[in-house]
Amino acid sequence: MRFGILAVGSLLGGVSASPLGQLSTSSRPNFLPLIEATIESLTISLEKKDFSSVDLVNAYLARIEEVNDVLNAVTEINPDALAIAAQLDAERANGTTRGTLHGLPILIKNNIATFDQMNNTAGSYALLGAKVSRDSTIAKKLRDAGAIILGKTNLSQWANYRSSNSTNGWSAYGGQVTAAYYPQQDPSGSSSGSGVASSIGLAVAALGTETDGSIVSPSSDNNLVGIKPSVGLTSRSLVIPISEHQDTIGPMARTVKDAATILQVIAGVDPHDNYTSTIPNNGNLPDYLAACKFSALSGARIGVPRNVIELFGPDYYVPQLAAFEKAITTMRAAGAIIVDNTNFTGAAAFFNSTAEIEVLNADFLVNLATYLSELTYNPNDVHNLEDVRKFTQTFALEGYPDRDTAVWDNALDTQGWNNTDPRFWAAYQEDVYFGGAGGLLGTLEQFNLDAVILPTDFASSWAAIIGAPIVTVPLGFMPANTTVVKNSRGLVEEGPNIPFGLSFLGGRFDEATLIGLAYAFEQRTMVRDQVQPYIVPNTELADIVVT
Known part of the structure; x- marks a missing residue:
């Protein structure tokens, strides 16, 4: 596919690299494959000068170029990536490191604004060329920690908040993302490109955003660890929004430790987002990496x-439920106290409630207009959802009416009120009940629990509506004899070897507990290594480094 800023090949042009064929067997370096590389392993090698950050960027760029025509995971490459890497190499050589991510390339979802040559589009041509006055707080935190923002990942357009007949991972600007465990696999959404890119090592990790499921679901379907933080733990400033009450930004990585390390970097109080003022302990964060203890399940x-x-039904989920029961056995063996039938008393009623969509619609009308008002350059003169809808319905490349605008039509025409309307409070209070006394928080309190567990496909809404955290880890894969089922647009929704995850859900700002439990489970099972993707880039660091 074409890249919005600069083709990968042109970034590689003029950079000294050693093709594999020019290296003798004896001189070929023995580096960990990039699909297995971690923050720790890469940092150790950078400190030992086994390779440079420039080498690392070139390796990841080559890997993107190899597979992106098939997977469409990356929408834009940062044209400054190599220059930033060279600067960070020079700083390291002078004995200076900025933080835990110094010199490591990370991809971010294309709704997280950067003050550079890249676009921030949410997958829409409506925002192509638009500019902001500064980095989003999340992007700034990454840079302050030494990360190289390698590029922007594709996503379900407008974070899956446009159409009733589109597909996960499709955007007008980026095309259709597919996942790497089965040809034409549905990547899940909306952080689709972030999930696929992280799963096969197109960067050390990626960032996603979640309103309801958009980190944990693509993490699950791409064999990743995903952390959906509490609303307010990570700033949403200059991130294209859906809902101030539910939006959050989090890491999608191949290990719990990597996800915890990145969360430590991006979390914290931000005066640009007043929800972050609710972080406990005067904004002082726990040590998320220190929470990664093998013993964390003992006594939990x-x-x-x-x-x-039971509400989800057994048919498609039989392999997931079998793996879920096996996970319970593993946790018991590790010393966990499993409390069964800790039911959400409002679960059945929540399935029939329209409150969540009413809250999202109402927030979107206000929050989108606020984001658009902060643009310093707005080439298509869009200032609110009505403007965006008109652009989408009249600009040919937006794919309308083949992909409709039913979500927006509902918000604008059917519901017709925003979060300043008196009707909003009633809808929001329903969410508070279904996530609180009638749901997750009430159950945690009633049974004195550290966490609840669910198959990730069942997990997201219970935490989303109350702003609570989730950590998902790999749980298993669909059996090799699974019948392939495609949706109406040809994406494979069920098929052999497609991954699925296990979610730990907890109380607000209790990420450290969930990270510990997830780490202890991960280390006992190592599910991620059991099945390999059908497509993996061939380029490794050894192909780049001159020995």
Whole structure:
């Protein structure tokens, strides 16, 4: 596919590299494959001068170029990536490191604004060329920690908040993302490109955003660890929004430790987002990496809300439920106290409630207009959702009416009120009940639990509506004899070897507990290594480094 800023090949042009064929067997370096590389392993090698950050950027760029025509995971490459890497190499050589991510390339979702040559589009031509006055707080935190923002990942357009008949991972500007575990696999959404890119090592990790499921679901379907933080733990400033009450930004990585390390970097109080003022302990964060203890499951009280599982039905989920029961056995063996039938009392009623969509619609009308008002250059003169809808319905490349605007039509025409309307409070209070006394928070309190567990496909909404955190880890894969099922647009929704995850859900700002539990489970199972993707880039660091 074409890249919005600069083709990968042109970035590689003029950079000294050693093709594999020019290296003898004896001189070929023995580096960890990039699909397995971690923040720690790469940092150690950078400190030992086994390779440079420039080498690392070139390796990842070559890997993107190899597979992106098939997977469409990356929308834009940062044309400054190599220059930034060279600067960070020079700083390291002078004995200076900025932080835990110094010299490591990370991809971010294309709704997180950067003050550079890249676009921030949410996958829409409506925002192509638009400019902001500064980095989003999240992007600035990454740079302050020494990360190289390698590029922007593709996503479900407008974070899956446009159409009733589109597909996960499709955007007008980026095309259709597919996942790497089965040809034409549905990548899940909306952080689709971030999930696919991280899963096969197109960067050390990626960032996604979640309103309801958009980090944990693509993490699950791409065999990743995903952390959906509490609303308010990570700033949403200059991130294209859906809902101030539910939006959050988090890491999608191949290990719990990597995800925890990145969360430590991006979390914290930001005066540009007043929700971050609710972080406990005067904004002082726990040590998320230190929470990664093998013993974390010992003595932990973990609930199983069986009525939630029953609501989803057994058919497609039989392999997931079998793996889920096996996970319970693993946790018991590790010393966890499993408290069964810790049911969400409002679960059945929540399935029939329209409150969540009413809250999202109402927030979107206001929050999108606020983001658009902060643009310093707005080439298509869009200032609110009505403007964006008109652009989408009249600009040919937006794919309308083949991909409709039903979500917006509902918000603008059917519902017709925003979060300043008196009707908003009633809808929001329903969410507070279904996530609180009638749901996750009430169950945690009633049974004195550290966390509840659910298959990730069942997990997101219970935390989303109350702004609570989730950590998902790999749980298993669909059996090799699974019948392939495609949706109406040809994406494979069920098929052999497609991954699925296990979610730990907890109380607000209790990420450290969930990270510990997830790490202890991950280390006992190492599910991620059991099945390999069908497509993996061939380029490795050894192909780049001159020995």
